[in-house]
Amino acid sequence: MDILFKNITVVTMDSSHPVLTNVDIGVDGRKICYISTTTDSPSQTPKRTIDGTHKVLMPGLYNCHSHAAMTLLRGYAGDKTLEDWLFNHIVPMESKIIEVPGLIRTGTLLAIAEMIASGTIAMTDMYFDVDIVARAADEAGILANVSNAVVAFDKDHFDLTQSNEYEQTMRAISEYHNKGDGRINVDASIHGVYTSFPNTWTQVVDWANQHQMHMHVHLSETKTEHENCIKTFGTTPAQSFNKYGVFDIPTLAAHGVWVSDEDIEILAEKGVTVAHNPLSNLKLASGLAPVDKMAKKGVNVAIGTDGMASNNAHDLFEELKMASLLQKYATNDPTASPAYDTLMMATRNGAKSQGRGHESGMIKVGYDADMIMLDFNNPRQTMCYDPVANLAYSTSGQDVQMTLCRGKVLYEKGEYKTIDIEKILYDARTAMDSLLRS
Numbered sequence: 001m002d003i004l005f006k007n008i009t010v011v012t013m014d015s016s017h018p019v020l021t022n023v024d025i026g027v028d029g030r031k032i033c034y035i036s037t038t039t040d041s042p043s044q045t046p047k048r049t050i051d052g053t054h055k056v057l058m059p060g061l062y063n064c065h066s067h068a069a070m071t072l073l074r075g076y077a078g079d080k081t082l083e084d085w086l087f088n089h090i091v092p093m094e095s096k097i098i099e100v101p102g103l104i105r106t107g108t109l110l111a112i113a114e115m116i117a118s119g120t121i122a123m124t125d126m127y128f129d130v131d132i133v134a135r136a137a138d139e140a141g142i143l144a145n146v147s148n149a150v151v152a153f154d155k156d157h158f159d160l161t162q163s164n165e166y167e168q169t170m171r172a173i174s175e176y177h178n179k180g181d182g183r184i185n186v187d188a189s190i191h192g193v194y195t196s197f198p199n200t201w202t203q204v205v206d207w208a209n210q211h212q213m214h215m216h217v218h219l220s221e222t223k224t225e226h227e228n229c230i231k232t233f234g235t236t237p238a239q240s241f242n243k244y245g246v247f248d249i250p251t252l253a254a255h256g257v258w259v260s261d262e263d264i265e266i267l268a269e270k271g272v273t274v275a276h277n278p279l280s281n282l283k284l285a286s287g288l289a290p291v292d293k294m295a296k297k298g299v300n301v302a303i304g305t306d307g308m309a310s311n312n313a314h315d316l317f318e319e320l321k322m323a324s325l326l327q328k329y330a331t332n333d334p335t336a337s338p339a340y341d342t343l344m345m346a347t348r349n350g351a352k353s354q355g356r357g358h359e360s361g362m363i364k365v366g367y368d369a370d371m372i373m374l375d376f377n378n379p380r381q382t383m384c385y386d387p388v389a390n391l392a393y394s395t396s397g398q399d400v401q402m403t404l405c406r407g408k409v410l411y412e413k414g415e416y417k418t419i420d421i422e423k424i425l426y427d428a429r430t431a432m433d434s435l436l437r438s
Helices: 068-073 082-099 103-117 130-140 164-176 198-211 223-233 237-243 261-270 278-283 291-296 316-331 339-346 348-353 387-393 421-437
Strands: 003-011 019-028 031-036 048-051 055-059 061-066 120-126 143-147 184-186 188-190 215-219 251-255 273-276 300-303 371-375 400-405 408-412
Touching: 003 387, 055 387, 061 251, 061 273, 061 300, 061 316, 061 348, 068 082, 068 103, 068 130, 068 421, 082 103, 082 421, 103 120, 103 130, 103 400, 103 408, 103 421, 120 130, 120 348, 120 400, 130 143, 130 164, 130 184, 143 164, 164 184, 188 198, 198 215, 215 237, 223 237, 237 261, 261 291, 273 291, 273 348, 278 316, 291 300, 291 316, 300 316, 300 339, 300 348, 316 339, 316 387, 339 348, 339 387
Parallel strands: 003 048, 003 055, 061 120, 120 143, 143 184, 188 215, 215 251, 251 273, 273 300
Antiparallel strands: 003 019, 019 031, 055 371, 371 400, 400 408
16 A cells, blocks of 8 residues: 555545545555545555545546646736637737747646646646647646647638648647556547537547547637527537537537527537536626536536636636536525535546546545545634535635645645646746747
């Protein structure tokens, strides 16, 4: 046994016993090998023992919609409408990032450092140079599904195989798809209905089938996108994608703010995961996704941060609290999106969306040791009648003391085990200076 957590409180996310107190949890290799509620000692002598007094152990969090390298644009071009923000400010600046070697790697690792320090062990990322993103995720030791979204404005003559997205993704597939026994996976991606056409969608669907990839799309993020799609195609974005087979692929659809009741039925029937991004949607005034309604209809709802130019933090605990409270406000029902269901979005639902639900997202013997340990010995957490409620409503990423992915410690008490944080911080500051000068 590599690690034994002694006398610790555990939020398992296993509905048969969601909270365990004063238990011992053992980790051997990548797996959880031992859970005991007795004073008996494990048969194996642990290499390391951790005192769990005033600590809480829970599954690591899944960030199911990110644009990690956009961390380099945190705080840039704020307080604008989505269309103005994206096309007039972000796209021009991103073109500069793409042109400079090393910037995407720097931005991605800067984002991952923030994620693992605040309890996130997995990301579903969409960005350019996906092979570079995959390499950074692999180096950092996290779980990642990565993609480069196809954008195509030529509705008649687009050839996927001649695109940069195809070339970079094929390179990533060759080097990283299913690497580390599936720790890194490469997804197919369509940016959205407003940046492509059906001719594009069918090619990407065929490609995803050929290489057994998942799909990552933006869906009904804004009212303008949603209504323009109806004007153009006669159907909503969800109905349009479904018509052309996109949802026949295991799909992660980001946002889902403006989905109709019919759309929700389609998403539930097709097993589409919707990644809710409450803070990004609030900042861009995009609207509020009907998460409570989707969940009640059987849609797998996960959680995401989106990019840092529209959020501006990777702390998923912020997202969780906001996600729950917004649904209570929107429905005028304080029982909507309860604490446990909200935690499900960031753990088991996220694992399911990445195809890892059989091995991650719960603290259970035989599951991967994808776990985080939080310190509850502080003014914010000392009064704890219900650990689930505290995690959903009181916790900050600053409470995270340790982050493990597949049994490997990635972060502990301010120390990064897989990332040269001083170099990344230096490179990021240098990148900001160069972007501002260009």
